[in-house]
Amino acid sequence: MTDAEIIIWSAAAGSMGLVVLLAAAEAAYSRSRASLQSLVYLGLYWLFFTLLSGLPAAMLPPAAAPWVHVAQVLIGPLRSGMGFYGGRHWLASSSRDRLTDISFRGTTWLCLAGGPLCLLPPPALQLPASGALTVVSVCVMLWLTVRAAQHGDRMAWGLATASVLTLPLQLGLYRLALGFGPLSTPVQAGVALLGLLGLLGLLGLLGLLGLLGLLGLLGLLGLLSMPLIAGLLWLRNHHSRQISHHTRSRRDPVTQLHSSVVMVKKIIRAQRRQARTQRDGALMAVQVFEPERRLAQIGHHGLNDIYNQLAKRMQRHTGVVNPAGRYYDHCFVVLIETLHSPRWIRTLGLRVASSLRKPLEVTSLSGERLKVSADIGVGLVHLAGAAKDVAQLLHEVQSVATAARAMRSRAALLDEISRQAVPVENAELGASWHAMRTARSHPARALQSARQRRTAT
Template structure:
């Protein structure tokens, strides 16, 4: 190996080593079993590339590495066995179908058992050739099963198939150089080295993408988020309201609680099915947050009820603007996928209810019920947005509510603590 060849293979090996280091960082950061498996495969692929390129033999003194030939025979089947085993888990072969699962398991076992058996063959050339057959056969099976997975709807499997397709000529080129005493041209070697970098990079990316998907799923299960809308669930939003009341008590500021109710979603369900209904809920949540802002926590209190905690109102008058904007935006048609697969437009029957939120220590359940009742009352109003009047304890359209420059003038003389009990819950003011 001359100086130019040494530079080419050293640069390629170092670049692939950088991919391995990124795998180390991902394994340390995510601490998942899949990321560790990916790191093991990337490390084995780097060793396969480095050993078969002839770089160690060029850097070590002649006869200084008697183990090198044995390592070249074993590394191919080892890398192939680890790769097919990991690809089986990556493609969820046990959950996909029996043929995929059996193919991955048998190929992985054949490579891991066949690698040491190759050392029993009479000559080193035959040993390396048998090792090459096992390695290329395993990769061909993985390529076929990856393409088969794409036909079953796994779009990410296209990346795995592309990585396998790039790795196939790489393996043929590396084994061709290792089996022949005369090395090909520098240009051809540079092409093989570039294929190695591309193939391992592509496979590393698709492994990371799948691992990232798994992490997101596990994180969503622990993050108390509604899976359809990605809003906070009822437990979290209630806790946030309680903490907000404590903050408001300390800062002597005021806010509001907004409830958006969806009435008769069964009509949308009949036209669009459950998938279309979930799509409608997701669009409603995004529209609502677009107007309320990310600083105001939003949650899904139950199936057809959204809650927004508003602590950033600079004046009571702003609640009128926000309520009307949210009601108007959510009443616009939603484009969802119907049961027949076509895109159709639906209109959700929604209403917005709002109540004043302060640090007076009101019962959270009572506040939520009052806001829900305001939304129910708003269904019969033109604007579809209602506010609980602090004095009369009646639902009034937000456009007709008398809102001053501050909440102080709107507060009753003393706080009320009686739990409401009827449809639009009213409470008596203390004498």
């Protein structure tokens, strides 16, 4: 490597290393699982970039060459495997889309097992095999993220953008490591630039946007990366968006959930996407009954604290992928655009109802800490591609939530055949969405089958 090339790669690796160190400090401070996963993946990204750039071979003694070669072979598949593991949780594929979830799981194990297997061929073929596996995994990740974005997860476009930036980066790094002809200094600078841009995308997706200001020290690079930074900042930095007056009108000031106007627009757009993708989901409503009877004891501040805690518990089970809103004071609405199985409706309804019924700690007007239980009902309505009036959908799901108050589980589902609210644990849910569509098309036949099953049990 020439002096100019060493300067380019050292500067890029040093900038990435500084970000990794700050991510480590954040992980030590927050001690959360998400920050630890972010640290692991950013560290692997930095190792991948540094090892394949040729810096270790140029700076370490020749005796370390075999160990550097083994590390170069293993780092690509290992980084890809960890990326698929984190991406599966980030996109909540386990509940949204069965094909996506199976692809994530399969590719994760393929990468983790394929890395050591790449050491079995002759030494001259080990790095090419590792490179082929890594590049193919990036293409699979790009396909899965685009698929998730088409199913309604708009933030998946950010991960797809990072995958697009990563693909030419990996091709350039593997060509550099394999020595397939010399690369000019400007081309190597371009590859290093792609690596840093890809890191910016990862930082935005992982919620570490506060670290991006440090990369402004790179001058021109900072200017070139501003569009990507701005786009990811707009997607993930919710708190700064809420400062403006326009954003405050779109968010509930107590729970920070979407407003009713925003939720109506999201439901309309979801129906359009479902008509195109032929996917199925559900609309959930959480009704809080007679909250005003606690005003004399806890006041408006305590009541708002109850709403805030209920909203957080609800989102913990529905996930940030599914938009949630406060339809009005006593009612929350969650749009679950994609579910891979009808039985997830039952699981989700029971989990949310069970969580929201647990005692909440609030402060009374006298300053005492009290434990209170909210009187709630959870209603669910099947959401399919067939266009349906949003006002009718919201009326139906609120009626089902009201009916759930008289049920043991406090969770109810609108039956596709009788159009009546039934306890979600007793609902007739088929093994697939196709079976539910068939039941809706032939209600008499489905009702007879249901009676036969009840008689048999």
